[in-house]
Amino acid sequence: MRRAGPLTLRGSAIPETTTDQRLLDRRGPTDWVHTDPWRVLRIQSEFVEGFGLLSEVGHAVSVFGSARAARGSERYLLAEEVGGRLATDGYTVITGGGPGMMEAANKGAREAGGTSIGLGIELPFEQSVNDYVDIGVTFRYFFVRKTMFVKYSQAFVVLPGGFGTLDELFEAITLVQTGKVTRFPVILVGTEFWGGLHDWIVKTLRTEGMISEGDPDLVQLTDDPAEVVRIVHEAHVNHFG
Numbered sequence: 001m002r003r004a005g006p007l008t009l010r011g012s013a014i015p016e017t018t019t020d021q022r023l024l025d026r027r028g029p030t031d032w033v034h035t036d037p038w039r040v041l042r043i044q045s046e047f048v049e050g051f052g053l054l055s056e057v058g059h060a061v062s063v064f065g066s067a068r069a070a071r072g073s074e075r076y077l078l079a080e081e082v083g084g085r086l087a088t089d090g091y092t093v094i095t096g097g098g099p100g101m102m103e104a105a106n107k108g109a110r111e112a113g114g115t116s117i118g119l120g121i122e123l124p125f126e127q128s129v130n131d132y133v134d135i136g137v138t139f140r141y142f143f144v145r146k147t148m149f150v151k152y153s154q155a156f157v158v159l160p161g162g163f164g165t166l167d168e169l170f171e172a173i174t175l176v177q178t179g180k181v182t183r184f185p186v187i188l189v190g191t192e193f194w195g196g197l198h199d200w201i202v203k204t205l206r207t208e209g210m211i212s213e214g215d216p217d218l219v220q221l222t223d224d225p226a227e228v229v230r231i232v233h234e235a236h237v238n239h240f241g
């Protein structure tokens with residue numbers, strides 16, 4: 001008689017090898033590691049790692065912005081101040097873990113004594129999370145990483161940026177617009193940078209009936225890092241009491 005996990009096998013039903021033996025013997029074709037069912041398992045493991053790492057993080061805010069801002073530039077310093085003020089107010093700061101404004105926001109959070117998180121993404125070129133990330137994870141799949149930003153933040157702060165930042169901004173407001181997520185603040189920092197986009201949203205998207213009357217109000221604009229924290233805080237108090 002052989003027990004194999006929950007199974008009981010007797011007589012000719014008993015295989016010549018054990019389950020462990022079959023697992024440990026390295027043989028057979030390997031092309032299955034490039035198949036979709038295998039990828040599904042890897043995707044699952046990214047969710048498990050992400051949830052495991054982030055589920056005990058306290059109230060957090062995601063900060064997005066250009067990967068290209070130079071250290072010490074005005075925009076880098078703005079991101080650093082935003083990260084610092086959020087951390088001082090008790091919020092964990094989550095960024096994409098990359099260079100530029102992501103690094104600056106992580107730096108601000110770390111130096112203010114807060115928790116600094118970076119959710120990195122595997123890219124075609126070598127890159128690790130920036131040096132100011134205290135808790136970091138690097139994802140293979142963009143959509144898994146995006147779930148983490150949304151699931152674990154109370155607000156999105158969007159600094160000036162390019163396609164990556166725009167993608168994050170529009171994903172957030174689409175989720176709020178379609179009721180796929182409980183409403184949370186989406187704050188655009190930099191009235192000169194974002195003003196043109198906001199005007200286009202109002203004058204073209206709304207006027208042409210592509211969005212609802214109130215949809216432009218899904219985002220708020222400011223230049224002031226203190227105002228960012230005030231907006232986050234106010235939404236937090238309204239939501240959690």
Ligand SMILES: C/C(=C\CNc1ncnc2c1ncn2[C@@H]1O[C@H](COP(=O)(O)O)[C@@H](O)[C@H]1O)CO
Nearest residue numbers: 064065066067068096098099161162163164165
């Ligand atoms: C382009 C360079 C590095 C890219 N490295 C990135 N690492 C992590 N996250 C990134 C990176 N690039 C984009 N992101 C995400 O998009 C936003 C910034 O993109 P943008 O196009 O620069 O606006 C950012 O919030 C990230 O989440 C070379 O230095």
